[in-house]
Amino acid sequence: MSNSKTPAYPPLYKRLYSVWFRHMRVYTRHLLSNGFPPFLEPLIFLAGIGLGLGTYIDKMDGVPYIEYLGAGLLVTAAMWTAAFECSYGTFIRLEFEKVYDGMLAAPLTAENLIVGEIIWAGTKGLFFSFAVLCILTVFNIVQLPNSLIAPLVGFFTGVMFAALSLLVTSFVKTINHFNFYMTGLISPMFFFSGVVFPTSKLPPFARPIAEALPLTHSVRLVRAVCNSNYHAGLLLDMLYIAVFILVVGCFAVKRLKKRLIY
Secondary structure (H helix, E strand, O other): OOOOOOOOOOOHHHHHHHHHHHHHHHHHOOHHHHHOHHHHHHHHHHHHHHHHHHOOOOEEOOEEHHHHHHHHHHHHHHHHHHHHHHHHHHHHHHHHOOHHHHHHHOOOOHHHHHHHHHHHHHHHHHHHHHHHHHHHHHOOOOOOOHHHHHHHHHHHHHHHHHHHHHHHHHHOOOHHHHHHHHHHHHHHHHHHOOOOOOHHHOOOOOHHHHHHOHHHHHHHHHHHHHHOOOOOOHHHHHHHHHHHHHHHHHHHHHHHHHHHHO
16 A cells, blocks of 8 residues: 655645735835836826816716726726736746746645736735725715725726736737737727726627626726615626636636646
8 A cells, every 4th residue: 555645735725825925025025116106107197088088078977077087997907907917927927937836846736826826916906996096085086985895896807807817828928929918908998898988888789899898897896886876787797707707717727727837
């Protein structure tokens, strides 16, 4: 009889936390340069776009345009940071820095590593949404305490786009291929998911496409949170986000696991 034993792994939450903690330590090593832009970017965008267009557009869907745009920025910030983190960031750690080789030498599975990446990207989404919320609150664009749940929507938006970006990363052979992802999918989502104008204003043939985009459902949720306008239809948006994370996340884990191990 063989005396070999299956290697003992720490509890799952400790393994996932170790991946999250590693990324957090790297991110906070340059806290000023990493932490200041999330507060500055929405200020510049609101000044350049919101205040400019706001002089021509009085209201959008019954609210001042600056409020309409500001609510959408709460989740677009999460989308952008998660998309970059789990595309360019993951690819660099995988192909150039070889970070994952050392991490997999620890008592971690490939699945733990990938799920930890997704949780970290969700955390960054929460932080970036919180940064936008701080700016919007200072300028009285959104009201507290209604909007305090908005960073939570940012977290799930970050998780959603982390799963999508990791799936894309599993196919990418050279870092330049991410230009197609960012320019062809992420950037159009900003304009056609109800951030800048309602999806109901799109041509009839384009509305189903807008509904298929993940950002559309995050924008609808965060607007409901900011305006305290809750209705039963939001359950479908929540279901979409949950199913998207589960299905796309499973495919991302399956494909990236092969790339990490073989």
